[in-house]
Each structure stands twice: as structure tokens, then as C-alpha cells.
Amino acid sequence: xxxTSTAFSPQVPTGPxxxxxxxxxxxxxxxxxxxxxxxxxxxxxxxxxxxxxxxxTDMAADLHAxxxxxxxxxxxxxxxxxxxxxxxxxxPHLVACWCNLGNVHLKTGMAQQAxxxxxxxxxxxxxxxxxxxxLVQALVATRQYVLAQVLLGELIEEVPDDASLHAxxxxxxxxxxxxxxxxxxxxxxxxxAPERADNLYWIGAIRQAIGETEAAETAYERAVRLHxxxxxPATRSPASFRVLALFAPFVGNTPIAYLxxxxxxxxxxxxxxxxxxxxxxxLAREADVVVNLVCDADQxxxxxxxxxxxxxxxxxxxxxxxxxxxRTTRDAxxxxxxxxxxxxxxxxxxxxxxxVLPLPGSELTFPLLARPAGTHGGDFFARFEDRxxxxxxxxxxxxxxxxxxxxxxxxxxxxxxxxxxxIFVGEQMLPYHLAIGDGWKLHRDSTDMASQDxxxxxxxxxxxxxxxxxxxxHHDVLRTIGSRIGLDYFGIDCALDDQENLVVFEVNxxxxxxxxxxxxxxxxxxxxxxxxxxxxxxxxxxxxMPELGLN
Numbered sequence: 001x002x003x004t005s006t007a008f009s010p011q012v013p014t015g016p017x018x019x020x021x022x023x024x025x026x027x028x029x030x031x032x033x034x035x036x037x038x039x040x041x042x043x044x045x046x047x048x049x050x051x052x053x054x055x056x057t058d059m060a061a062d063l064h065a066x067x068x069x070x071x072x073x074x075x076x077x078x079x080x081x082x083x084x085x086x087x088x089x090x091x092p093h094l095v096a097c098w099c100n101l102g103n104v105h106l107k108t109g110m111a112q113q114a115x116x117x118x119x120x121x122x123x124x125x126x127x128x129x130x131x132x133x134x135l136v137q138a139l140v141a142t143r144q145y146v147l148a149q150v151l152l153g154e155l156i157e158e159v160p161d162d163a164s165l166h167a168x169x170x171x172x173x174x175x176x177x178x179x180x181x182x183x184x185x186x187x188x189x190x191x192x193a194p195e196r197a198d199n200l201y202w203i204g205a206i207r208q209a210i211g212e213t214e215a216a217e218t219a220y221e222r223a224v225r226l227h228x229x230x231x232x233p234a235t236r237s238p239a240s241f242r243v244l245a246l247f248a249p250f251v252g253n254t255p256i257a258y259l260x261x262x263x264x265x266x267x268x269x270x271x272x273x274x275x276x277x278x279x280x281x282x283l284a285r286e287a288d289v290v291v292n293l294v295c296d297a298d299q300x301x302x303x304x305x306x307x308x309x310x311x312x313x314x315x316x317x318x319x320x321x322x323x324x325x326x327r328t329t330r331d332a333x334x335x336x337x338x339x340x341x342x343x344x345x346x347x348x349x350x351x352x353x354x355x356v357l358p359l360p361g362s363e364l365t366f367p368l369l370a371r372p373a374g375t376h377g378g379d380f381f382a383r384f385e386d387r388x389x390x391x392x393x394x395x396x397x398x399x400x401x402x403x404x405x406x407x408x409x410x411x412x413x414x415x416x417x418x419x420x421x422x423i424f425v426g427e428q429m430l431p432y433h434l435a436i437g438d439g440w441k442l443h444r445d446s447t448d449m450a451s452q453d454x455x456x457x458x459x460x461x462x463x464x465x466x467x468x469x470x471x472x473x474h475h476d477v478l479r480t481i482g483s484r485i486g487l488d489y490f491g492i493d494c495a496l497d498d499q500e501n502l503v504v505f506e507v508n509x510x511x512x513x514x515x516x517x518x519x520x521x522x523x524x525x526x527x528x529x530x531x532x533x534x535x536x537x538x539x540x541x542x543x544x545m546p547e548l549g550l551n
Contacts, residue, residue, distance in 0.1 A: 018047040018059050025066060034070050041067040061091035068100065075238050077104050095121045099131040106134065107237040109264065111141035129155075136168060141235065141262070145175045163193035170202060182206060197226035201271070204249060213250075220249045224271045228278050232260060232267040239266040241542040244287035246310065246322075248272045248303045252296025252374065254320070254489070255512045258527075259534050265542070269293075272303055272310070284314045288542035291319045295490075295509035297329045298374035298401065317541040319488045320509055328485065328508050329373070330403050336484050337504060343477045344497060345504045347406040353399055357391055364404070370394065373401035376510060378441050383407065407440065410495035410503045417442045419505065420462065420469070423491045423513060424482050425533040426540070429475075431466045431526060432491065432513060434459040450519040460522040469496070477502045488541075489534065 016024070025040035041063050048060045068083035084101040087094055102117035115138045121131040132155060139148035152169040159165065170185035183206055190199040200223035207216035223230075234240065245260070247253055247269050260267050268286060270278060272294070294300040294307050308322035327336070334348040350373065357364070370393055371381040380397070384390040394402055412418050419442045421432045435444040436455045449455045462469050470478070474496075481492060481504065491511030495503040513530055517523045539545040 018044040018051065018063065021047065022059070022063055022066060025070075029066065029070055034074055037070045038067060038074075041070065057090050061087045061094065064090070065094060065097050068097070072100065072104070077108055077237065080104050093124060095125045095128050095131070098124070099128065099134060102131070102138070103134060106138055106141065107235075109236045109262075111138045114138045115142065133165075140168070140172065140175075143175075145172050148172050149176065161192055163189045163196065163199075166192065167196075167199055167202075170199075174202075174206065179206060179210060195226065197223045198230050200226065201230050208250065217250070220271065224273050224276055228271050228273070228276055229283070230269045230271070232263070232269070234264050234266045235262050236264050240264040241288040241539060241544040242266045242286055243268065243289055243291055243538060243542070244283055244314070244316070245269045245291045245293050246272060246307045248294045248300055248307070251294060251299040251303055252376075252510050253293040254295045254509045255514070256293060258514045259531060263535065265535070265538065265544075270310075272306055274303070274306060278310075280310065280313050284316065287314065287316055288544070289319065289538055290314055290316045291538070292322050292325065293320075294322060295320065295325055295328075296374055297326050297332070297508075300325070317543075319538065319541060320490075321487075324486050325509065328487070328490075330405070330506075333485070333504075333507050337481055337507070340477055340480050340484075342473055342501055343481070343504060344408055344501045346408050349404040351394060351402040351404060353401050356394060356398075357387065364390075365406075366390075367407055369405040369407050371403050371405070372397050373403055376506075378443055378446070381441060383440070408497065408503050410440075410497050412496075413498070417495070419444075419493055419495050421491055421493050421511065422466075422478065423489075423511070423530050424485075424487070425489055425530060426537040428533050429478055429482065430530050430533060431463050432511075432530065433523065434462045456520060456522070459520070463523065463526045470502075471500075474500075474502050481507065488537065 021040045021044035025037045025044065028034075028037035028040065044063045045060060045067070048056045048063065051059065064083045064087035068080045068087065071077070071080035071083060081101060081104045084097045084104065087097045088101070091097075098117050098121035102114040102121070105111070105114035105117060115135065118131045118135040118138060121128055122135070125131075132151060136148050136151050136155075139145070139151070149169065149172045152165055152172060156162065156165050156169065166185045166189040170182045170189060173179075173182035173185060183203060186199045186202045186206070189196070190203065193199065200219045204216045204219035204223060207213075207219060243265050245256070245267060249271060268283070270283065290311050292307055292311060294304055297304070300307075304322045304326050311318045311322060329350070331348045331350045334345045337343060337345045346369075364387070366387070367383055367385050368390060369381065369383050370390060375381065382393065384393065390404075410417060410419075417437050417440060419435045421434075423430050423432045433444055435442050435447050436449060436452075436458065437447045447455070449459065467475075478492070478494075485507055487509055490507065490509040491513075492507045493505040493511070495505070497503050513527065515524065515527045515531075517527070536545065
């Protein structure tokens with residue numbers, strides 16, 4: 001019997017290799033079939049464990065990088081970050097992975113950490129363009145505008161016809177208060193990308209702010225016709241929720257430069273125009289909460305009914321309902337707040353355009369204050385001691401409505417005037433600033449507080465402990481005022497007279513809140529508290545967080 005010897009050898013796998021799975025996964029990725037791509041990349045990583053160390057390292061790094069890219073497109077940022085880090089542990093020379101890991105940090109609100117990752121990518125490859133452009137975004141997010149400006153200048157030298165770079169440089173120049181340069185870059189961006197409405201909105205807003213009304217109107221009209229909605233993406237992905245803000249060019253709007261900055265929610269700003277009817281069904285699908293920004297009942301009298309109609313038809317929760325804004329003229333507010341114990345509201349008369357003295361049914365007692373309707377601050381606001389002087393003022397402004405206001409002496413015991421501002425946010429009542437001066441027409445920017453330490457200490461004490469100035473009785477009065485006004489977000493300027501009554505000057509949603517206080521750094525935490533409360537209020541109204549009982 002002859003025996004045939006059989007040689008035994010290990011079986012060779014007949015399935016696809018890790019390289020095959022990587023190639024096939026990339027094909028699915030390019031077609032947008034991300035789930036299939038992720039499954040193939042993960043299968044490839046499972047096979048890598050069976051390969052020799054020499055060949056496995058590079059293959060595993062490529063698979064982790066490809067898997068991370070797919071997770072990024074799926075908005076699974078945690079998984080993306082985990083895989084980018086795994087790829088870099090195996091292959092720290094992968095420039096794109098450093099850049100993309102920076103993108104993950106930028107999307108999740110960690111801009112400072114993103115900067116370090118972009119810089120590492122640029123250390124490996126100083127010419128890597130995605131790292132340079134994304135570094136600009138991170139520098140802007142951390143308000144390092146000078147560095148962003150330098151980098152944008154270099155990028156524009158290389159690609160002078162890139163509209164997005166000019167637009168970004170326009171924003172940076174605006175933040176640096178280089179207004180003419182900002183306009184020039186936005187105008188260049190508008191020429192290079194005429195289909196982009198956002199550049200025209202910027203031009204309109206800047207020209208309006210510097211008083212170039214006709215040019216601003218032209219820019220706004222072009223922008224609204226191109227696209228009535230300006231989108232501000234969230235600082236992270238996915239956005240926590242979505243806000244639709246109703247905005248009306250050339251009438252009073254709630255100042256939002258600070259409130260809508262660095263938000264975890266997406267903000268779409270709809271410019272209202274009687275001649276353009278937006279697609280409300282589409283807007284409703286893209287919104288969780290509506291914020292009405294049209295806040296001046298005098299300036300916005302013609303557009304507020306349109307805002308009210310749109311807000312109602314969208315069928316979403318509304319912050320600062322337009323119908324309530326219409327009831328916040330100075331004369332209507334004086335009537336609404338009359339009769340509150342411990343509260344003094346100046347009597348206020350409205351003089352219609354073309355109307356002259358005397359007012360029917362009223363005996364005027366001098367002195368009196370007068371100002372045009374729809375104005376704030378000290379512009380065209382004066383005190384008159386007799387009828388002749390007042391009549392001359394009213395005649396000069398005869399083409400517009402005007403207010404006559406009873407003056408109230410609110411001097412403190414030391415002879416100075418003190419005006420306090422609270423911001424109401426939902427159920428919270430938060431201190432914002434104190435102005436101390438020597439005259440009755442008191443505005444924070446015209447005071448000497450920047451050079452007076454004692455004034456700053458007094459303001460800081462008020463911010464830290466409002467109850468050191470306003471007693472429980474005063475807080476009850478303020479709460480009653482908030483209830484009668486009925487808005488979700490608004491401010492009140494007030495004082496205390498010599499009898500400790502609360503004196504009310506102005507109550508509306510037009511009051512400015514900002515964080516540019518280099519001379520008053522102690523204000524920063526209290527300003528941030530207002531924005532935190534504002535963001536939380538929107539989140540609750542959008543259903544993104546539970547309703548809370550706040551004091």
C-alpha cells in the first residue's frame with residue numbers, strides 16, 4: 001500500500017482585504033452613502049488586526065481618517081474626534097487630520113483648542129489652505145481680530161477674487177471699527193458673488209449706522225429681493241434649536257449684536273417688507289421659536305401689523321409679540337403704569353404731526369420736556385420753561401408726532417442724578433448699569449464715570465447687590481411694571497426720588513445691551529448673565545430645555 005504524503009499550509013483568506021474595504025468605502029463616501037461607507041471602514045479596521053505591524057499602521061491610520069470624515073458628515077462629532085485622534089496617534093504627519101480635528105473643536109464651541117490644532121497642521125505644512133481659512137474662523141470666534149485680519153490679507157493676496165474672503169475681512173474690519181474698509185470689502189464681495197444677499201445686508205446695516213440712509217435703503221432693497229432671510233449658523237453642530245428673528249430695516253429693532261453672538265442655536269433673520277411675502281411654510285419648518293425684534297412702537301407702527309400677522313401664521317412660540325409692542329409708546333406706557341403704589345410715571349402727552357398748542361382739555365404747567373416720537377437718548381430732547389419756547393420747538397418738528405413729558409426731580413441727596421437700568425428676561429430681572437451725572441438729561445455715555453473711581457464702585461455695588469439700593473417694596477413695583485408691560489425681553493430706566501418712590505423714565509425693548517466695556521471690566525459677568533438668561537429663555541420657548549421657575 002503506497003502512501004501519498006499531503007503538505008498542510010495555512011488557508012489564504014478569500015474575502016476582501018482591508019485595502020479593498022477602504023477603497024470601496026471611499027466610493028460609497030463620494031456617493032453620499034455614509035452608512036455603507038462607515039460599515040466598510042469599520043470592517044477594514046477589524047481586518048487590520050490580522051496584518052503585520054509594518055503594513056497595519058498606515059492602513060489603520062487611513063481607515064480611521066476616512067471613518068472620521070464620514071462621521072463628520074453625519075454630525076457625529078464625538079465619533080469623528082475619536083477617530084481623528086486614533087489616526088494621528090498612528091500617523092502624526094497627517095495634516096488633514098489635524099485640520100479636521102480642529103474643525104470638530106470649532107463646531108463644538110472650543111475655538112481656542114481648535115487654534116492649537118490648526119497651528120500644528122500649519123507647522124507640518126505652512127501652505128495648507130483649509131487650515132489657514134479655518135484658523136481665520138477660530139480667531140474671529142475668539143475675537144482675535146487683528147491676527148484674523150493679517151491672515152485674511154495674505155489669503156486675499158493669493159486669491160484676490162474669492163468673495164467669501166472679502167466678506168470675512170469685511171466683518172473683521174467692522175469689528176475693528178475700520179468702517180470704510182469694511183464697506184469696501186463687502187462691496188467687493190457683492191460684485192464677486194452677486195447672488196449672495198448677506199453681503200448686501202451688511203452694507204445696508206453699516207451705511208444705516210453711519211447715517212447714509214439712501215445708500216442703505218438701496219442695499220437693503222437689493223438684499224431683500226435676493227433673499228429675505230439672513231442665516232447665522234450656530235457655533236456648534238448640530239444647532240441646539242432654531243430661531244427665526246423678525247427684523248425691519250429703518251425702524252427701531254432690539255439691538256442684537258451681542259445677544260445673537262456666539263450662539264449654540266441657528267438664527268435666521270427675516271427682513272420684513274410689505275412688498276415681499278416670504279414662504280411661511282418653509283420658514284415654519286426651519287424655526288422652533290420666533291423672536292420679534294421690531295421694538296419701537298412709534299417707528300414701527302406701519303410694519304408691526306405685518307410682523308404680527310407673520311408671527312401668528314408661523315404657529316410657533318413668539319418672544320415679544322408685536323401686538324404687545326404696539327402698546328409700548330411713551331404715552332400708552334404712562335397710562336398702563338398709572339396708579340401703581342410707590343411708582344411715579346411722568347404724565348405724557350402726544351402731539352400729533354401738524355398739531356399745535358394748546359392741547360384740547362389740558363392745562364400745561366411749565367417747565368415741560370419735549371421730544372419727537374420714536375427718538376431715544378438725548379437727541380432733540382429738551383426742557384422748556386415757557387409756552388413760547390415750547391411752541392417754537394414744536395413748530396420746528398411739525399411734520400412728526402411729538403411728546404410732551406412732565407419733568408420729575410430725581411436728584412439724590414448729594415445733588416447728583418442717578419439713573420438705573422434693569423433688563424427683564426423672562427421671569428428674571430437683572431441689573432445692567434447705573435449712570436451718575438450732574439444734569440437731568442442723563443445718559444451713560446455722557447457721564448464722567450470712566451474717570452471717577454467712586455462712581456464705578458457704586459455701580460459695581462448696585463450690579464452685585466441691587467437690593468442695597470432697591471428695597472423689597474421697589475422690587476414689588478418693578479415686578480408689577482413687568483406684569484403690565486407683558487413682554488418677554490425689555491429694559492427699564494428708572495430712579496428713586498427723595499421720597500424713595502420709583503421714578504420710571506422709559507420701558508421698552510429698544511435698550512442696548514453690549515459687552516464692550518474696557519473701562520468697566522467689573523460689568524462683564526453681569527452682562528454675560530443677561531445673555532445667558534436670554535439664551536436660556538429662547539431654549540425654553542423652543543422646547544429645547546424644560547421650563548424653570550426663576551427668581
